[in-house]
Structure formats: structure tokens, C-alpha cells
Amino acid sequence: MADLPIAAVVRIAKKSGAERVGSDAAAAILEKTEEYIAKLTKESNKLAMHAGRKTIKEEDVELAVKSV
Amino acid sequence: MADLPIAAVVRIAKKSGAERVGSDAAAAILEKTEEYIAKLTKESNKLAMHAGRKTIKEEDVELAVKSV
Numbered sequence: 001m002a003d004l005p006i007a008a009v010v011r012i013a014k015k016s017g018a019e020r021v022g023s024d025a026a027a028a029i030l031e032k033t034e035e036y037i038a039k040l041t042k043e044s045n046k047l048a049m050h051a052g053r054k055t056i057k058e059e060d061v062e063l064a065v066k067s068v
Numbered sequence: 069m070a071d072l073p074i075a076a077v078v079r080i081a082k083k084s085g086a087e088r089v090g091s092d093a094a095a096a097i098l099e100k101t102e103e104y105i106a107k108l109t110k111e112s113n114k115l116a117m118h119a120g121r122k123t124i125k126e127e128d129v130e131l132a133v134k135s136v
Binding site: 019040056 | 073079083084088112126130133
């Protein structure tokens with residue numbers, strides 16, 4: 001079950017220049033997006049722990065984004 | 069203005085093992101996620117057009133995800 005609303009994902013896709021997005025494609029974009037959040041979070045969490053913190057900060061995300 | 073709901077993004081982050089996510093970090097994850105959707109969509113759209121279609125299909129997304 002997806003956590004993100006598909007309508008919001010399609011809205012961003014259309015803003016990015018997609019003329020038409022098939023429903024199978026919308027579901028695929030949603031799935032890949034949730035995978036991306038998971039990867040970005042795991043890497044950010046690793047960096048937070050490396051810095052001796054349990055709370056993820058913006059600086060962790062900024063560093064993590066370069067390696068995911 | 070973000071299109072994705074921040075609560076849903078944080079929920080996925082927690083599911084992925086983040087113990088605590090600072091509000092600045094949550095905003096950063098949201099921003100990076102919207103950028104990811106934009107990149108993935110642009111690449112998918114390019115591939116759809118390359119295949120002579122105006123509608124993005126799942127196969128475009130699956131191929132696009134490898135290069136973003």
C-alpha cells in the first residue's frame with residue numbers, strides 16, 4: 001500500500017512536462033519515488049549516526065543525496 | 069509550495085528505519101523527492117517520445133529509472 005497520494009505524484013509529473021501519464025506509469029513512478037525516499041533516508045540515517053546523532057538533520061540529507 | 073504531503077514523506081522515512089527526522093531534514097527530503105520525480109518524469113517522457121508515443125508507459129519509467 002502506497003503512502004504517497006498518486007494524484008500529487010501525477011501533478012508533479014505534469015508540471016515537469018509530461019503530456020500524458022498512463023495509469024501503469026503513474027503507479028511505477030509512485031513506487032520508484034517511495035524507493036528513493038527509503039534509500040535517501042537510510043543513507044541520511046547512516047550519516048547522522050556517524051556524526052553521533054539519532055536525529056537526521058538537513059546536512060545529512062544534503063550529503064546523502066550525492067550518493068543515492 | 070510542495071505538492072507532496074510532508075507527513076507521508078516522514079512516514080516512509082520512519083518505515084525505512086529513521087529514528088528521528090528533524091523538521092529541516094523532512095523539508096529537505098521532500099524537496100529532493102520532488103526533484104527526483106521531476107527528473108524521472110523528464111527522462112520517461114523523452115523515452116516515450118523516442119518510441120513515438122505521447123503517453124508515458126510503465127516501460128518508459130522502468131528504463132528511465134536506470135539513468136536518473
